[in-house]
Amino acid sequence: MTRIEKIFKRVNEIGADCFVSFDNSDMLYFTQADSEGILLIIEQKTFIFANKLSYDSIINQKPHAEVIQALHGVKSLQEYLIENKIHSIALDLKSTSAFNLETLRKNFEIKDATDFSKQIRIIKEQSEINSIKRAALIARNAFTKVYSMIKIGISEKELQGELDYQMVKHGAQKSAFETIVASGVNTSFPHHKPTDKKIEDGDFLMIDFGACVDGYNSDCTYTFLVGKRTDEERDFYNALFYAQTFAREFIAPNRTKAKDIDKRARDELAKYGLDKYFIHSTGHGVGLDIHELPNIDLSNDTLIVPNMVFTIEPGIYIPGKYGVRIEQTILVKENDVEILGYAPFMEII
């Protein structure tokens, strides 16, 4: 089945006449146009409603869709739907604004299609896997350049700036997300924003980054011990390293559920009494969005099957002290998993 056939099968199942998405990742997925607009799918037909700003750019990309100039956004969409005798719309409520929902509800019956497209996008095609692999390789090569710059006295922001620069220089369209560089106590905040703080002797150093290629993202986190370290810090690091490794190696395609991977990481940390510091889920899908399905968390019954791509990234954070996170993006294959853009464990002395 084509992507369009897959989504419309589900739209049919809930008795809707069409699928509408305001999510630009959906537009890229179903039409190959990387821009802003409203996506409409009716049976086998795909349409993009584009404003004047993006119209020419979309046409130039030769998308798999009819492009309609929409001078008044959602109002233009409405007029088209009324003309074409559409009565009900399948909508992803998470990627639709309340404003657009309220506007459309006045004229159409709304059917809940939340996560429909994300559930299709959860299984990657070969071309998508190739793009994610390229993104991971670019990120890895860029990091190799930055690795040699890490030393006591360089600041978080300097490393961030250099890494972002190197990723674009190596061929990334852009960074996949706002690069995190945290050192010392800042590593205790999972989503720290880089500051002018300089790397000090004895710091943990956490770098979370990814590249974006053809719209597809990679995602990876290294944590280093810089300079002198205590046995306590070493043990703390090792516990997390084991948890990440064992969670990954635990995956048996077509047999493991997402929640079991999460539990495996948590169980390992519990052996050291560190599970209470593991305050997020073990991972998330990666693709056109940096966070997509499957969520690797304790409540997710999803079976792990070939061609899923997701992160394994347990992390432990002691408030006021430090934190460690190690993250790899993996591709599920027939019998095992492949680590994308892997660089071996490294220490900074």
Place this chain on the structure above:
Amino acid sequence: MTRIEKIFKRVNEIGADCFVSFDNSDMLYFTQADSEGILLIIEQKTFIFANKLSYDSIINQKPHAEVIQALHGVKSLQEYLIENKIHSIALDLKSTSAFNLETLRKNFEIKDATDFSKQIRIIKEQSEINSIKRAALIARNAFTKVYSMIKIGISEKELQGELDYQMVKHGAQKSAFETIVASGVNTSFPHHKPTDKKIEDGDFLMIDFGACVDGYNSDCTYTFLVGKRTDEERDFYNALFYAQTFAREFIAPNRTKAKDIDKRARDELAKYGLDKYFIHSTGHGVGLDIHELPNIDLSNDTLIVPNMVFTIEPGIYIPGKYGVRIEQTILVKENDVEILGYAPFMEII
């Protein structure tokens, strides 16, 4: 009035018990916390509902709010509101997802508070103006470095990478948005994404960029004529240059309406028969969001008053050929306007 008093006055006027926002710019504005969470305001009291991931980081920022650990996101918020006998919620429908609206609607009456906070944020305080000025200065200084690199043979992406790098190096938290570098025919797409295309002799070169400092953004576009140029290109450029200059100089604080600025730019271009190529509005507010109020467009009756900050950025785009946009961010003062981060008109020979 404080920011909180201003928003609650409007919430009171529509008869709601509280204000809820899922917009992280609102959270930063009302609490000073730069993170992710749900903002709740009840009378003079401000709350942030934070998940485990962002909780410590928010606490560490000592926000002007009580921080509540919300393990289940909007569900945790709901429980709190029910316990505190809240019946009606004022919601900005544009920054709320349809999913959250539908969830909250089950237990509460929803009152439409769309743009309430944006209408308060439209008038900048001195500390906000200082941050935007710093952002504009950083962007300008970074650009000075990049300007000297512009030459025939350098690619759009090389210039983008260097400019982003220099902005962070000069003290930006990050780029304000995805930097646009377009050359040749690519300048005919207003929101072109940089490619490996090299700058050629005779190209137009368009660079649209900004820095982010303390969460506040700057926004600026230069268009250059690189190398040899025809009279037609020169006239095309000049027409736009006049339109931008005259639209800006037309502004009389407390007297001009937003729509009149837009009309002034359009009227100037019409003299040259070029108004049909001006396919977007003349500008937009700039602050914590890169696009906020006021919109400088033909339908906006908003009076321009001191301490508004917005862009003046007419642009003309001939499909398949080329385009020109010149953009400045300006601060409205008592009697005139101040250009933020201005660098003089420059040509590349």
